Amino acid sequence: MSRRLLAIRAIVLLTAVLGLNYVIWRWLFSVNWVAWWVAVPLVLAETYSLVDSLLFGLGMWRLKERGAAPAPDPDLTVDVFIATYNEPIELVMRTARAAKAIRYPHETWVLDDGNRPDMREAAEAEGIRWITRSADWAGMPRHAKAGNLNNALLSTEGEFFLILDADQVPHPDILDKTLGYFNDEKMAIVQTPQFFENVPESDPLGSQAPLFYGPIQQGKDGWNAAFFCGSNAVIRREALMQLGVSRYVGEVEVGVHRALRAARAVLRSARRDLAPDQQEVRGALDRILAEIRQARRALGQGEPLFDVTYAFQRRVAEIRRELVTADLTALQSDLAAIAELEGIADDPDVALGTVDEDVLQQLAHRDWSPLGAVETVQALVNAVDVDRGGEAQAVMPLATISVTEDMATCMRLHALGWRSAYHDETLADGLAPEDLATMLTQRLRWAQGTVQVMFRENPLVQKGLTLAQRLMYFATMWSYMSGFAALVYIAAPIIYLTFGVLPVQALSTDFFARLVPFLVVNQLLFIVVAAGRPTWRGQQYSLALFPVWIKSFTTAFGNVFLGRSLDFAVTPKTKSAEGGRTRWDLVRPQLWAMALLAVAALVGIVRVAVGQAPVFGTVFNVVWVIFDLAVFSVIIQAARYRGFEPTPSEVPEGAAGEPHEGAA
Known part of the structure; x- marks a missing residue:
């Protein structure tokens, strides 16, 4: 193990200990419950930041520097x-x-x-x-x-x-x-x-x-x-194609399982309504219930999906023919519901795997005649969209979610x-x-x-993911929720400097003795893992783009859970038509935040001058405001940026002193 990795692990452990010590103490002893409306959001934001720090530290624990790759096989396609x-x-x-x-x-x-x-x-x-x-x-x-890539994958052959x-x-x-x-x-x-x-x-x-x-x-x-x-x-094409096939089979299998569960409920409902003298019909329904159990057992044992569904459909069709003559009179009341379900099976844009669960529940609890129940079972299984008629390709190796x-x-x-x-x-x-x-x-x-x-x-x-893999993926997703924490970090000093509301019980020695070491060691971790790479700009944008992070969360939530459209925009590779003017409108929330922070700092200083606020608490929050303003200053630079004007040292090699396509 290298000395650098040993140093990183030592700092990670120290960061975790200091961070946990601070946040646990904050929850147990330091929250100002009288001002809970600002105190609780602040301690939640601090807890969010601690989790973010712990996830970052976990990633750094096994930082891997690979060096050069082995020589490749010369005959790969x-x-x-x-x-x-x-x-x-x-x-x-x-x-x-x-x-x-x-x-x-x-x-x-x-x-x-x-x-x-x-x-x-x-x-x-x-x-x-x-x-x-x-x-x-x-x-x-x-x-x-x-x-676009999925289309190309099915039209090319390289390994x-x-x-x-x-x-x-x-x-x-x-x-x-x-x-x-x-x-x-x-x-x-x-x-x-x-x-x-x-x-x-x-x-x-x-x-x-x-x-x-x-x-x-x-x-x-x-x-x-x-x-x-x-x-x-x-x-590797093999890996991606395996993924595409496995996802396809998995999605179809989910549809089959849902169909079989609904079919079982339909049959049980029909069986309960049978008259005592309908033993022949009862036996037929019992046979189909047995076939459902057998089909589910076969799927659980890994038998081929298409073999299982085909055999099940054949056996249900045979039993259906036996019941036709016995139940024609009761069939009329079921025709409309069956026609609706068969419409699902015939609709190329709808797959049973995506039909609302409420629809299946309604079918399952309807009063069915015996033959109507059998017809429904057959329609349910036939409705599974094996061909994925709602997609251009049955197999989609790259995720489309x-x-x-x-x-x-x-x-x-x-x-x-x-x-x-x-x-x-x-x-x-x-x-x-x-x-x-x-x-x-x-x-x-x-x-x-x-x-x-x-x-x-x-x-x-x-x-299929290891615990570490789950946490590594989640760490990236978790980081995009920082916009909500940023709102709290902006609001807390403004509220204190303007109204004197303190979200902690006291700005005591105990408070600073826990907070300052954690902040210092956390920054030290960034410095050590960066090994000379600049990180300040990234830290600025993690806070300064808080409106973007919040919008991403709310719009994605609306898309996934509320069915709202989420427009896709290709990132332009040339400057926008309005690139020649300063777009302050694009950073209006950040400008408002900066203005409120600056005004709050002035109000706090005035309150100290007239004896309405303590000096120490005001100084601490003014320093906090200055830090926030330093972070947000990048937005001013971004809004005024006019594109790349290369200096002689920045001209790409071979460009003969000219910027490449798309440069200003």
């Missing part, structure tokens, strides 16, 4: 995918030419989701393959980038594929330095950093993520939880027992947002996608 929708053609071609020049033998593909004839012409003129969606996608859900965004220009040795990891037959994904060449050293938009594309991913890698980030990653396909896909692969690796070396140069509006669009989409995954497939309850 590789596809390079360049995903594009509406980006400028020359920008895409710059990436495509670089991809074609990758040294390891491969096939280069432009995945043109915009189906542009001029894009096709430009690609094919330089010997680069072009592909767009097949006709099967017409009128079907498109699933944005995930759908491995490298995914690149349209602006991510690969280095010639990107495959030479990553394919060797796949000597491990259980390796599914190798992720490399996303680095942006059009970012000045000051990085006013916080585009570079040196902490995430470094220690955080390395820490997750130590727990086999480094995850796919959408671009600059090499993926959120506006970002990457995290959910990788989490599912880990749950199947596959491994991932993070190679900490820049092997592609991309383009970052050139203005505030574009940056906010990008960050909101990332956050929305992550929160959607948390709501739909919370890693804490996913089978």
Whole structure:
């Protein structure tokens, strides 16, 4: 074990002890219950921050520095995918030419989701393959980038594929330095950093993520939880196709189980209403109930799904024919309900696995005639959408449950027992947002996608993941809830300085003796794990973008639980049309927060001057305000940013003194 890792573990332990000591003491002895309306939110925010710190420390506990990968097998087949929708053609071609020049033998593909004839012409003129969606996608859900990639997966054959965004220009040795990891037959994904060449050293938009594309991913890698980030990653096709097939079978199986449960309830209801002299009918219903038990038992033992459902349907059909002559008179009252259910089976846009549970409950508790019950059972099982008629492809290897396909896909692969690796070396140069509006669009989409995954497939309850993997995925999702804590951290000093309401019982020596060491050691942990990488900008934006984080949470909640639309926006690769003016409207909540903080500080100073407030408490909160204003100052820089103007030292190699496409 290296000295650095030993130092990190010592600081992690110290941070955990000091943090727990402070927060437990706050809950037990320090909350000012008289002012509970501000005291409780503050201690909850502090508890949130402690959990965030503990999850970060857990990741750093096994920080993994891999070094160089082994030499790859020279005979692997590789596809390079360049995903594009509406980006400028020359920008895409710059990436495509670089991809074609990758040294390891491969096939280069432009995945043109915009189906542009001029894009096709430009690609094919330089010997680069072009592909767009097949006709099967017409009128079907498109699933944005995930759908584009899923379409390409079923039209290509390479054992491995490298995914690149349209602006991510690969280095010639990107495959030479990553394919060797796949000597491990259980390796599914190798992720490399996303680095942006059009970012000045000051990085006013916080585009570079040196902490995430470094220690955080390395820490997750130590727990086999480094995850796919959408671009600059090499993926094993076998792993992804296994995932697609297993998800497909799993979803169909869920539908079958739901159908069998509802069918059992229908039959039991019909059986209770039988007259004593209907022994023949009772026997027929009992036979079908036995068939349901047998089908569920066979599924539980892992027998092929299609064999089980086919055999069950055949046996139910035989019993149905036996009952036809015995129950024609009672059948009329059931026809409407059966027709409605068969309409579900015939509707290509509806699968039984997605039918509302209330509908199935209503069917199960309706008064059925015996033959009507049998007809219903057959319709229920037939309604399982084995062909997934509501989708362009039955098999969707990349996850389509959120506006970002990457995290959910990788989490599912880990749950199947596959491994991932993070190679900490820049092997592609991309383009970052050139203005505030574009940056906010990008960050909101990332956050929305992550929160959607948390709501739909919370890693804490996913089978197949280790405990550490669950926590590593959850740590990323948890971090996007910081917007609510930020509101409290902004409001607390304002309330104290303006109204004198203290959320703690006293600003005592005991309070500072617990708080200050925790804050100092926590910052020391960041410094040590960063190893010289700049982290301040990332810390600023984690607080300064609190409106974005809150919006991501509320909109994702509305989408997942309330069925509201969540519009997908491709991150523009050039400046917005309004990039020439300062967009203060985009950061109005932050400007209001800064104004309120500044006014509160002045009010607090005046209150001290007239003897209405204690000096010490006011000084402490004014320092807090100054820190918040220093954090929010990045918003001023971002709003005034006019795009990348490279200095001679920042001109990309080979650019002959000219900025690349999309630069200002």
